[in-house]
Amino acid sequence: MTGRQGGVVRRPLRIGNASGFYGDRFDALREMLTGGPLDVLTGDYLAELTMLILGRDRLKNPDHGYAKTFLRQLEEGLGLAHERGVRIVANAGGLNPAGLAEAVRGLAAKVGVPVTVAHVEGDDLMPYAEGALTANAYLGGGGITECLRAGADVVVTGRVTDAALVSGPAAWWFDWAPDDHDRLAGAVVAGHVLECGTQATGGNYSFFTGHDVRRPGFPLAEIAEDGSSVITKHPGTGGVVSAGTVTAQLLYETQGVRYLGPDVTARLDTVRLSGDGPDRVRISGVRGEAPPDTLKVGVTRIGGWRNEVVFVLTGLDIEAKAALVRAQLSEALEGVAEVAWTLSRTDHEDAGTEETASALLRLVVRDPSAERVGRGLTSAAVELALGSYPGFHVTAPPGAAQPYGVFASSLIAAGSVSHVGVLGDGTRLPVPVSAARASSPTPPLPETGACDPGRRSRGSAPDPAGAPPPDPRASNAGGAGFVPGGAGVALRAHEPHLGDGSSPNPAPPAFEERGPGRSPGSGRGGVGESPAGSSDLAGGTTRAPLGAVAGARSGDKGGDANVGVWVGSDAAWEWVERTLTVERFQELLPETRDLPTTRHVLPNLHALNFTIEGILGDGVASGHRFDPQAKALGEWLRARHLDIPIHLLNAPAPEGNGS
Numbered sequence: 001m002t003g004r005q006g007g008v009v010r011r012p013l014r015i016g017n018a019s020g021f022y023g024d025r026f027d028a029l030r031e032m033l034t035g036g037p038l039d040v041l042t043g044d045y046l047a048e049l050t051m052l053i054l055g056r057d058r059l060k061n062p063d064h065g066y067a068k069t070f071l072r073q074l075e076e077g078l079g080l081a082h083e084r085g086v087r088i089v090a091n092a093g094g095l096n097p098a099g100l101a102e103a104v105r106g107l108a109a110k111v112g113v114p115v116t117v118a119h120v121e122g123d124d125l126m127p128y129a130e131g132a133l134t135a136n137a138y139l140g141g142g143g144i145t146e147c148l149r150a151g152a153d154v155v156v157t158g159r160v161t162d163a164a165l166v167s168g169p170a171a172w173w174f175d176w177a178p179d180d181h182d183r184l185a186g187a188v189v190a191g192h193v194l195e196c197g198t199q200a201t202g203g204n205y206s207f208f209t210g211h212d213v214r215r216p217g218f219p220l221a222e223i224a225e226d227g228s229s230v231i232t233k234h235p236g237t238g239g240v241v242s243a244g245t246v247t248a249q250l251l252y253e254t255q256g257v258r259y260l261g262p263d264v265t266a267r268l269d270t271v272r273l274s275g276d277g278p279d280r281v282r283i284s285g286v287r288g289e290a291p292p293d294t295l296k297v298g299v300t301r302i303g304g305w306r307n308e309v310v311f312v313l314t315g316l317d318i319e320a321k322a323a324l325v326r327a328q329l330s331e332a333l334e335g336v337a338e339v340a341w342t343l344s345r346t347d348h349e350d351a352g353t354e355e356t357a358s359a360l361l362r363l364v365v366r367d368p369s370a371e372r373v374g375r376g377l378t379s380a381a382v383e384l385a386l387g388s389y390p391g392f393h394v395t396a397p398p399g400a401a402q403p404y405g406v407f408a409s410s411l412i413a414a415g416s417v418s419h420v421g422v423l424g425d426g427t428r429l430p431v432p433v434s435a436a437r438a439s440s441p442t443p444p445l446p447e448t449g450a451c452d453p454g455r456r457s458r459g460s461a462p463d464p465a466g467a468p469p470p471d472p473r474a475s476n477a478g479g480a481g482f483v484p485g486g487a488g489v490a491l492r493a494h495e496p497h498l499g500d501g502s503s504p505n506p507a508p509p510a511f512e513e514r515g516p517g518r519s520p521g522s523g524r525g526g527v528g529e530s531p532a533g534s535s536d537l538a539g540g541t542t543r544a545p546l547g548a549v550a551g552a553r554s555g556d557k558g559g560d561a562n563v564g565v566w567v568g569s570d571a572a573w574e575w576v577e578r579t580l581t582v583e584r585f586q587e588l589l590p591e592t593r594d595l596p597t598t599r600h601v602l603p604n605l606h607a608l609n610f611t612i613e614g615i616l617g618d619g620v621a622s623g624h625r626f627d628p629q630a631k632a633l634g635e636w637l638r639a640r641h642l643d644i645p646i647h648l649l650n651a652p653a654p655e656g657n658g659s
Contacts, residue, residue: 020197035234141168166191185288186227244656251564547638
């Protein structure tokens, strides 16, 4: 069947995912190939931390730099895919897609499977800035599309956006043009749902107790020619696909309502979910806009050396014991660039076990010199063993300093990158820069630094029909593009941000609720108290955790983090949209009070998305925060108590809007 230009609409593309990160379930590729029909199987192996790992791998051996797990999975999977006519697309090429492609060809010859292997290149920008270990532009799906059009059975890429693993095959399957923005945006949204594997099928899900998620199946999407899709999984596999699991993944590691990418800008405020049967959720209504004229560049470098010691403090006088250790080590720590002490009060009064009677005092040190934070420093800590607090012991013996990495992002003109698909015979298939790209200038970004202004959120957008945003000076302004601000919270025009693999895209001004740091008191009383005079308080309120009525999912973007919150009913949405302001969010999560925090509103999903700048410092590879990737930040928020209307607590579990 021909594509849309030929006047024939193809059947939906059935595309699955078998990996959400480098280290995901090894047998998932086999499970997806044998569990049911597929046209394309994808694998996402790359993340900011992975690029650092692969960079160090490449330093040891220039022929490496790719995800070796993928190659081992293909020892069996290559034959299975060939038998079933399934194309395989994966970004496992990392820093060396050409090397991985050649290794796959060697494997194919060894196991006797006649497949055509291609790769995508152009993302690797090394040598880059001084000290850079890796530097990669986030490419779109165009190279994947060209390789599939040329007949490739397996396509391996370097640093493309995660969603490009789906949008590239969809554009090939339906013969979409670069300016098919709505269709491409629909595929990008489906790709974002699939990219993290079992997070879309009940993994890491707030309401996991309502489902059997011991071994969730991996997700797949049935993408239609108009860009709409159905998210599902193979029959008989574990987990669940619901409006709630899909909503949770839609909110994961996103920032504003404009999800910018190198192929298209997807409008998350236009996404609509609806049930389509058991374990089937339909995504429709997604609107797209032109992609920006710049690409995001992810840069990693070795930031220095780190070490840590964790002291166990048991029983009485915990604070005094911690103070003694700090005083005893003060001289040894002189001259160390960064010293961080954290006391975690995990101890319980009159505890029934020694473990539950103990607290943990964690010392983390970082310095440009490995010697300054090496074994000599940790040995000094252990030498206190017989002359410090009663019950002295540590969780591990003295260790050597370990290098840590730093992730930063910058921008590059899209036209300056040579995005190319490369076939096995050496034929090169250039991917032209789309004339449909937005051409307005983008604001400059610093070359380095983990919390650059480019990751500030763009936030809410104008009405999907193209109407201008509401004037914040008008009375009773409302709608998706406007959020009434509480006391002490300013309404500001949106600033550009970097979405997954993208860069700022000029757009008409919308408005967001933003706290540039700690918000002034609202005069409403204590933390979590509901606004006075709310109509839904007529039946009374009670103190309860936010998670009794709301789900949440959180994650990292370099040094920033996001927390998405959603509810499952109109009544709960009316309450949470009004109650969970930036000010209230910062009260509930005190760590965020002094950090720029932005709220974005997604009414179709009954969801709010908060972005917190700088909470993760220089990113996961360098951070010493207890939760360095902010994976549990949303669950902490759900555990915080506030006054909740009783009628909401008596409602069914908030699985998600549209279920």
